[in-house]
Amino acid sequence: MAEQRMRVAVLGGGSFGTALASIAADNGARVRQWLRDPALVAQINTQHCNGRYLPDYAINPAVVASSDMDEVLAGAELVLVAIPSKAFREVVRMARPYLNEHQILVSTTKGIQQDGFKLMSQILEEETGFTHIGVISGPNLATEIAQKQLTATVVASDDAETRTRVQTALGCDYFRVYASNDRYGVELGGALKNIYAIAAGMAAALGMGENTRSMLMTRALAEMSRFAVDQGANPMTFLGLSGVGDLIVTCSSDLSRNYRVGFALGQGKSLDEAVEALGQVAEGVNTVRLVRDKAREDGVYMPLAEGLYQVLFEGVPAREMARMLMLGEQSSDVEFILSRADVQQAHRESEGHDD
Numbered sequence: 001m002a003e004q005r006m007r008v009a010v011l012g013g014g015s016f017g018t019a020l021a022s023i024a025a026d027n028g029a030r031v032r033q034w035l036r037d038p039a040l041v042a043q044i045n046t047q048h049c050n051g052r053y054l055p056d057y058a059i060n061p062a063v064v065a066s067s068d069m070d071e072v073l074a075g076a077e078l079v080l081v082a083i084p085s086k087a088f089r090e091v092v093r094m095a096r097p098y099l100n101e102h103q104i105l106v107s108t109t110k111g112i113q114q115d116g117f118k119l120m121s122q123i124l125e126e127e128t129g130f131t132h133i134g135v136i137s138g139p140n141l142a143t144e145i146a147q148k149q150l151t152a153t154v155v156a157s158d159d160a161e162t163r164t165r166v167q168t169a170l171g172c173d174y175f176r177v178y179a180s181n182d183r184y185g186v187e188l189g190g191a192l193k194n195i196y197a198i199a200a201g202m203a204a205a206l207g208m209g210e211n212t213r214s215m216l217m218t219r220a221l222a223e224m225s226r227f228a229v230d231q232g233a234n235p236m237t238f239l240g241l242s243g244v245g246d247l248i249v250t251c252s253s254d255l256s257r258n259y260r261v262g263f264a265l266g267q268g269k270s271l272d273e274a275v276e277a278l279g280q281v282a283e284g285v286n287t288v289r290l291v292r293d294k295a296r297e298d299g300v301y302m303p304l305a306e307g308l309y310q311v312l313f314e315g316v317p318a319r320e321m322a323r324m325l326m327l328g329e330q331s332s333d334v335e336f337i338l339s340r341a342d343v344q345q346a347h348r349e350s351e352g353h354d355d
């Protein structure tokens with residue numbers, strides 16, 4: 001008997017939703033993609049192209065787009081939600097009447113909801129109460145996936161069926177899917193790295209070099225890990241694709257929207273101008289605000305997030321902020337080996353001896 005094709009629904013008509021829909025179709029799945037814009041629906045169905053978000057990409061012709069949520073979700077076994085964080089809950093609520101508990105729901109969105117500091121898979125859980133919930137996250141620039149550049153991602157869920165089904169649906173010769181059971185850590189890494197990508201873009205525009213980028217990325221990882229520990233997550237997850245992997249790509253490539261926003265800011269554009277020129281979502285702008293507030297609330301030391309916040313929202317010049325960060329407290333390299341507190345204590349003692 002012929003193997004049954006997996007039925008996949010993708011919610012979202014942006015670059016990542018479009019790339020994922022096409023991967024699943026390349027893999028032989030029956031794919032339906034939901035998006036709001038009827039003109040884009042028609043373009044995907046007739047020209048197999050998403051001219052607004054991925055103009056040079058030939059979408060697998062088996063992908064069928066629609067603005068009818070019922071039609072898209074009917075019979076779907078796997079639902080991938082690729083909607084920016086600001087609209088994520090609203091779209092999940094629209095979808096809710098057409099969802100059932102047997103379906104696997106996966107967030108692909110790297111952002112945080114302001115209200116309650118919720119990650120997107122927590123919203124999926126809250127809105128549905130289902131058990132097959134997961135996330136995918138990793139170094140996944142949609143434009144490179146569209147070029148079929150060899151790429152890897154992570155599916156994270158504490159539900160083995162969710163992990164296995166996503167690996168089967170999306171794993172192919174140009175897209176490799178690794179599994180994790182640390183859903184929170186994987187999702188947190190994807191959201192946090194956007195902050196540092198903005199800083200990296202800004203540093204590049206200011207003419208800072210590779211030493212600077214390397215310092216920024218490594219200290220970003222230290223800061224992300226500190227925050228993860230505070231949130232009760234496992235910092236070891238950040239050693240994987242969804243942590244250090246995504247940090248590397250997003251801090252190094254001008255295909256990253258967050259990096260591009262930072263670059264535009266470094267060139268002297270205002271935040272509004274930079275975001276408007278981008279015309280797509282750069283989740284880091286919102287995330288830096290939320291993470292900085294949360295870090296202050298919880299007393300977590302996050303000088304890079306704090307510094308970027310002040311540059312973005314309080315008008316502190318980026319060069320001045322870089323100087324202040326360089327002259328900040330003497331600290332430890334790997335805090336899991338030598339703690340910050342120990343370094344500070346040693347400085348206090350040394351100052352005491354000098355008296």
Ligand SMILES: NC(=O)c1ccc[n+]([C@@H]2O[C@H](COP(=O)([O-])OP(=O)(O)OC[C@H]3O[C@@H](n4cnc5c(N)ncnc54)[C@H](O)[C@@H]3O)[C@@H](O)[C@H]2O)c1
Pocket residue numbers: 012013014015016017018035036053082083084085087090091108109110111140141142143279280281283
């Ligand atoms: N693009 C990438 O390279 C990439 C890679 C990995 C993860 N992601 C994540 O995927 C998420 C989605 O990003 P994207 O790149 O596809 O975004 P995008 O900016 O390319 O497109 C966003 C899509 O969401 C739709 N949308 C926005 N508000 C909506 C609403 N209220 N109702 C319905 N649709 C709405 C837009 O119309 C558009 O189709 C982001 O959070 C991003 O972090 C993106």
Ligand SMILES: O=P(O)(O)OC[C@H](O)CO
Pocket residue numbers: 110138139140141142194197246249250255256257258259281282283
């Ligand atoms: O374009 P960005 O900055 O949203 O980054 C896209 C992906 O998250 C890279 O993994």
